[in-house]
Structure formats: structure tokens, C-alpha cells
Amino acid sequence: MTTPRRGPGRPRKVDAGDTKAALMSAALRLFARNGYAGTSIRSIAREVGLSESVLYAHFAGKQAIFDAVLSALGPKNPLDITALGSSAPAEDDPPHxxxxxxxxxxxxxxxxxxxxLISMMARDGLLHSSAVRDAVSAMRTQVSLLxxxxxxxxxxxxxxxxxxxxxMSFTGFIGLTRILHLHAEATDQDRAQARDEIRRHTETFIRVTFRD
Known part of the structure; x- marks a missing residue:
């Protein structure tokens, strides 16, 4: 979803096929810079050189843009997030x-x-929003089905x-570690430690859960 930052002057135009992604990326940058409440629909449209009417052709409003960004970058269905190159790894080898x-x-x-996204949501209090709660709940439902x-x-x-x-046991620690340590302000060392802790948690969970 990341798009190149534009230089000074007139905002660049985007191809029709890229418009939605460009609006989402622009909105995220503006949310992070100015806060969710401090970002207007007009500013998002102008960031990518579009009119508000074009923006509304893709999104019903600012909340819809945030929801789309959250859907792209937030909690996901575990069956959607993996590109494992195999049609049935879930049944063949659950630990893998x-x-x-x-x-x-x-x-x-x-x-x-x-x-x-994590930094912006934490600063603006959006980690407690209904959209985030619903996304986490939907993700955990799919994991529980697995x-x-x-x-x-x-x-x-x-x-x-x-x-x-x-x-809950599997995802809770991982989600908390993402929020605390895998955000835009985290140092390389913090992020490396967080990744290591998540992998260690995963191995411990596997040893306890799959006893054979």
C-alpha cells in the first residue's frame, strides 16, 4: 500500500487502478502526521491530486478509509495471510x-x-475503537476454527x-507484542527482540499444544 512521497508543488495524479490504494496510503500518512481527528477528507483528496467527489466514489467517508486501512494492515483471517505454496498445510502439519x-x-x-498504523492508533486512542475490536474478534474466531x-x-x-x-493463548501475546514493539517509533533492537520473543512464544505454544 506504500506509495512514493510526492515532492513540493502540485500533487501528482494517480492511475484509476491505483486510486483507492493511493487514497489509503495518503490517509494513513496524514492520520499519523495530523491525527485522525485533524485530518479532513479534503486534505486526503488533495494529497493525491484528486477532488473530494472522486474520493467519495471510492469511500463513504473518513471512517471508511480508516476501516480499509485497518483491513489491509490490521488483524486478518489466518487463512488469508499466509502464502505457503501448499494447498493443505493446515491439516498436514499444524505446527509448520x-x-x-x-x-x-x-x-x-x-x-x-x-x-x-500501530503508532497512529495508539496516539489517537483508536486501539480501543469498535473497528479494531471487531477485527480482532473476527481474526480470533478464524484461529479458533483452525x-x-x-x-x-x-x-x-x-x-x-x-x-x-x-x-486466545496463541494470539494474545503476539498481538500485544506487535502493539508495544512493532510500531513506527520502535528501534531496530526493540523490533528484533520483539520478533524473537514472538517466535519463542510460538515454539513454546507448539510444544505444549501438540504433545506428540
Whole structure:
């Protein structure tokens, strides 16, 4: 979603196919610079050299743009985020699937826009918004469905924990670490330590959950 920063002078025009992504990227930069409340629809449109009417052809308003940015860079369905090159890793090797899920997530969270989103939401109090709560809830629901499938298949002991509790245990520490340490202001050392802690958490979870 990242687009090159424009220089001084008249804002550049964008191709029709890139308009939505350009608006989302521009909005995120402005949200981070001026705050969500301090960013107007007009300023977002002007940032990419468009009229407000063109913006409204793509988004109903500022909240819709934020929701689109959150959908692109925030919590996701675990079946969507991974590009594992295999059609059935979830059933064939759940520990491998979880490792690849974490790897793909960390790669996405290292992107400038992804880290900028965390910083912007923390500063503006948007981490507590209904949009974020709904995104986290939807993600955990999908993760719990994965664990339910693995329990049903006998890959996880049925008496270990409910699928929802396993999903909470797996994702809770990872999500908190992202918020605390994988943001735009984090140092390289902080980010490296956070990535290491997330990987160690993943390995511990795998050893406890998949006992065989």
C-alpha cells in the first residue's frame, strides 16, 4: 500500500487502478502526521491530486478509509495471510502452519505502513475503537476454527482446552507484542527482540499444544 512521497508543488495524479490504494496510503500518512481527528477528507483528496467527489466514489467517508486501512494492515483471517505454496498445510502439519503464519505476519508487520498504523492508533486512542475490536474478534474466531479442526482430527488432545481458549493463548501475546514493539517509533533492537520473543512464544505454544 506504500506509495512514493510526492515532492513540493502540485500533487501528482494517480492511475484509476491505483486510486483507492493511493487514497489509503495518503490517509494513513496524514492520520499519523495530523491525527485522525485533524485530518479532513479534503486534505486526503488533495494529497493525491484528486477532488473530494472522486474520493467519495471510492469511500463513504473518513471512517471508511480508516476501516480499509485497518483491513489491509490490521488483524486478518489466518487463512488469508499466509502464502505457503501448499494447498493443505493446515491439516498436514499444524505446527509448520503456525510457524508460517507467524513468519508471514511478521513480514507484513515490518512494512512501514503497518508500523505507522500501530503508532497512529495508539496516539489517537483508536486501539480501543469498535473497528479494531471487531477485527480482532473476527481474526480470533478464524484461529479458533483452525484449532477446532485440529482437535476434531485428533492432532490436539481434546481435553487440553477449548478452541477459543487456544486461540486466545496463541494470539494474545503476539498481538500485544506487535502493539508495544512493532510500531513506527520502535528501534531496530526493540523490533528484533520483539520478533524473537514472538517466535519463542510460538515454539513454546507448539510444544505444549501438540504433545506428540
Amino acid at each position: 502452519y503456525l510457524r508460517e503464519l507467524v513468519r508471514a505476519s511478521l513480514e507484513e508487520w515490518e512494512q512501514d505502513d503497518a508500523r505507522l 484449532f477446532d479442526r485440529w482437535i476434531t482430527a485428533g492432532l490436539i488432545p481434546a481435553d487440553l482446552a477449548a478452541p477459543e481458549d487456544l486461540a
